[in-house]
Amino acid sequence: MxxxxxxxxxxxxxxxxxxxxxxxxxxxxxxxxxxxxxxxxxxxxxxxxxxxxxxxxxxxxxxxxxxxxxxxxxxxxxRPQPVYDDQLPELVVTLDADPVPAPEETAALADSVGAALLVVLESLGPNERLAFVLHDLFAVPFDEIGRILGRSTAAAKMTASRARRKVQAAERPQPGPEQRAVVRAFLKAARGGDFDELLRVLDPEVRLSVDTAEGEVVVLGATKVAASARFGAGEAALGRTAVVNGRPGLVSWGVDGKVASVLSFSVADGRIIGISVVNDPVRLAELDLPMPE
CATH class of the missing domain: 1.10.1740 (Rna Polymerase Sigma Factor; Chain: A)
Incomplete structure (x- = not known):
């Protein structure tokens, strides 16, 4: 038929x-x-x-x-699975002790942050993402968004506002002291195996994505992400803080002196809402970051 x-x-x-x-x-x-x-x-x-x-x-x-x-x-x-099919943004990394980036590096950083909007949106919950996309990007009225969500107009406004704060925090070109403090607290808790402290600094719906040679692995929720953080505490201990695509991050090296992983953190309202980890050797090989003396 x-x-x-x-x-x-x-x-x-x-x-x-x-x-x-x-x-x-x-x-x-x-x-x-x-x-x-x-x-x-x-x-x-x-x-x-x-x-x-x-x-x-x-x-x-x-x-x-x-x-x-x-x-x-x-x-x-x-059923988390990798679905992002656009080209991943170029990794632009500046170690915290490095001098001010050259102009061409600053331009590359701006391009990568703009290209990463879809990656930022991945850190939002489904309702937040719909409310933000429809209202802020396509000017759909809140009463229509509320009908789609099955919620009131006021609730739709609150959902969009919460999503907007997360997006704005994640898209800042340089991390502020508050963001850095949250990430430092996370790294300290990971190194010390402090599960309760990890839960305190992680948003309940935090999203951890790991870009490996085999593809992307996604972990959702504070409990699972905290467990993964404790498991990878050794790597955090050997790393060095950095700015990664405009966000607070961490770079670690292997015993061969090559970059082993690059992490970046999205922070909003005093909590980590997203962690992106790059372990893919092909992408890491593009970085010229020798191990610090």
Whole structure:
């Protein structure tokens, strides 16, 4: 049985919305392939609707794409897997004891921070991500966002505000003293095996992503991330603090003098909301960071 097709004027109106709908789904999901699947599903749902019952086609399609994307994000929270299919931002690392970066390094840093927006969005919970993307990036009213989330307009505003604070904190071009203090507390707790202190400085929904030669590994939640931090405490003890793509970070070296890993931390409201670890030898080989004397 074939799917019904919308009338030609409706099909043309959908095509006029397709680019915007794909952009919404891509910001939500971080994957062009997944975004295209969501847009296609929205098209199929439109085909089963009576066009006369839709007062605002653009708003209706935005709601459908938002709900489909939200369902996909919630599914990922229970089955974490790598989905980010855009080119990862270049690693720009400055050790804390280094001199002020050269102008070309500063330009590279600005480019990498801008390119990392999708990575920052990955640190948000599904509801936060939807509220931030729809309102701050696509100007969808809060009453519509509330209907998608199944919450009040006021609750949607609060969710977007919380997400905005996290994004702004993560996108600062240079980490402030408060961010550095939180990361220092985390590293001290990891080195000392202080599980309770680790939980104190980690956001309950913190996201740890590890970029390895075999692919990305994702760990979600403060308890699991704290356990992983204690397991990797030896590496933290041998590392040196740095600024990594504009965020507080840590660089560690192996016994061969080569960079073994690079960590960066996203901090908001006094807690770590995201930790990114690069262990992939191919990416690390691009860095020219000899072990300090």
């Amino acid at each position: 074939t799917e019904p097709r919308p009338a030609e004027p409706v099909a043309q109106a959908f095509e006029a919305e397709r680019g915007r709908l794909h952009a919404v789904a891509h910001r939500m999901l971080g994957s062009h392939a997944d975004a295209e699947d969501v847009v296609q599903e929205a098209w199929l749902r439109l085909a089963r609707q009576d066009p006369a019952a839709i007062d605002n086609l653009g708003g209706w399609l935005t709601t459908v794409v938002g709900r489909l994307s939200l369902d996909a994000l919630r599914s990922r929270r229970t």
